[in-house]
Amino acid sequence: MNIYLRTDSSLSIGSGHVIRCLNLAKVLRKSGAQCVFISKNHRGSIIDKIIQEGFSTKIITIDNTPDAYIRDEKFWLNGSQSDDALQFISLIEEQDQHPDIIIVDHYSLDKEWEEIVKKRFSSARLVVIDDLCNRPHFCDLLIDQTYQRRPEEYASLNENNGLVLAGTKFALLNPLFAGLRNQSIACKEKVDYPKTLMLTMGGVDAHNITGKVLEYLAQAAFKNIDKITVILGSAFPHRYEIYALAAKSNYNVEVLTNVTNMAELMLEHDFAIGALGGTTWERCTMALPAVNIAIADNQLTIAKNLSNTGAIVLYADNFNKDEFVNAVQHLFERYHEQRILVTDICDGLGLFRDIQEIIPVPAKDGINVTLRLATQEDINFVYQLQCEPHTRKFARNPDIPSFGNHVVWMTRKLNDDKSQFYIIEHGSSCGVLRLDPIRHASAKYEISIFLTASVQGKGVASAAIKRTLILHNGDTILATVLPENYASHQLFERLGFIKISPDEYISEKK
Structure with missing residues (x-):
């Protein structure tokens, strides 16, 4: 997956746009993406930091960079939007790697720049990072980490009807x-x-x-x-x-x-x-x-x-x-x-949420399937799932646990820093996916997954596992499947897991 990021830093702009794009790029790189930065050499830029972080960086060269602080962000680009867009496109075409995702974080750029770029790379997902909510955008996804920002504030500015992620819940933090x-x-x-x-x-x-x-x-x-x-x-x-x-x-x-x-x-x-x-x-x-x-x-x-x-x-x-x-x-x-x-203002998990919308993994109905970390508030929901007949049918222990035992078990799991306990969301909470650390010659985690009966057969399980492989790229995962669970055998084979025994599969290393 090829991702290009357009952002700048300077004496007027500061370094924050580049820093949050670096935070995002490092997580995307860990998920298996190839990220390339495209930036102007403004006075006071921190392009060297991008290079030090190991990212390929292409420069839009400008000859005259102002020494004085410029207060109005509309003039931070030091050039026209159309020229910038054409130079951006030219630098991408030189790479001979068509973009899957384009990310732009710049107060001087708006709909004018975005439409030019989107017209040239129509199949690429265009992601805009903004804080100001003061100009029109033409994008597929917009992220605004401003405290108390609401998506509806972009209603008149969101000209491509892109998804808006608003508030500190989506802050782009390391x-x-x-x-x-x-x-x-x-x-x-x-x-x-x-x-x-x-x-x-x-x-x-x-x-x-x-x-x-x-x-x-x-x-x-x-x-x-x-x-x-x-x-x-x-x-x-x-x-x-x-x-x-x-x-x-x-x-x-x-x-x-x-x-x-x-x-x-x-x-x-x-x-x-x-x-x-x-x-x-x-x-x-x-x-x-x-x-x-x-x-x-x-x-x-x-x-x-x-x-x-x-x-x-x-x-x-x-x-x-x-x-x-x-x-x-x-x-x-x-x-x-x-x-x-x-x-209470920010929990620091914004990037985990952002990348799941930047890289959609849809079910059969086109709805994006995401994972969120489980909390104590999910104890009742998870217990209801544990009690559903189809959950017990293929569980190692077919007996329904008592609610008291369930509370003890789930609290212990939530407090285990080495385990990953996720709630699967497909419009709403619909299942559980866990990664538990194991001692195994070939795998780091063992996966467990179960869904509500209402989403069975909709491709939610497949999407949730694909999502897990993106978020945990590089971690080998073991799936243990009972012999009679034919659907799960087919699922893991279809997703490229390698069968290592009659009831065990491991994910391919990437």
Whole structure:
């Protein structure tokens, strides 16, 4: 599967668009896709980071790149949409690999660019990533991770009637954050009074809000702060000013540049002061309370929605020392209230949800079949499935478990970090698929799958297993099938599993 991503970074754009596209591309690569980035060489770009992550990268060259910060995102492209689209198409055609999926994440591009590209590559699935909801689009899928965004807000802008994934449920975060979420929640619950501060104002911070915050912190002289860790992006233009401020600070200040372990750093710190970019949702996933600062016009919707919810928000254009000190003191005094508030905003599983819509796996009726992680709220649903006659017919244990035993069993499974317990969705919840770790010479997991009677024969089982092979590309999976279960024998053979014994099949390694 060939995927092309069109995104930019610069002193004006920042680095967030590239970072979230990298997060997405790494998950898609793990699922077996070949991803190629196409980007312009704006001043302050982080194209080198894309290359360092091992992705093929093609450059749309521009000769004159402005030194000054450009506030209006419509002019961030440094050229026309039509020219950009034609150059994009030309670079793809040079590869001689027709795109299966095209992903575009750019505030300067809209319907004009998308229609040109879609006309040339009509069979490719066109995915748009947006936050602004302020211009028309012509795409198959649109992802907007803005907090409290609703799909219907795009009704008048969605000119191809594409599927809209809206809200922080679909935030494009590195899976490492979700992996450390529970540990970070447990750490923050034990904080008596916050002592360690993370300061991160985005990848560029062209107006040096970082320096302003460090000066205000020095003037306030908070006695409870033991350490401040300042995170700078590789394109940050004021780094020497920050080094000077750190050297003379009355706090213990460490300055880090271009970090690769942000999730671990958030785990280690009690609170943050940060810009309202993609890192906002990383902080929420890690239960890290923050003083949030809107540093660009495109962050104003997020700022308003967070502020209305009760989160602490300042605006870079006009906050003064007193407002800043009051905001920090407010966080100290209501630390656990703020911790609980941000924890509920984002769970960090957005990429897991996004790729299942980016790469559809339909049942026979054309409805996309997806997997979601099971929770305690699914206990009753799973028990009902366990009690259905056709489920017991081919189970290793044909007896229906008691509800009490079922609760104990499922709770144990949900708490087992090594097992994958999924609910199959086909419009609504319709089945269970589990991957349990096993000691086997040829396989990592053993698969178990059962569906409600209402979706039997609709190709849902086949689609769910295909979905599993995409999400767990590279993991060999064992299926054990009772001799009399003829339908399942045919299913696994049809899906390319290799028969290794009369009742065992393993997935092919890719």
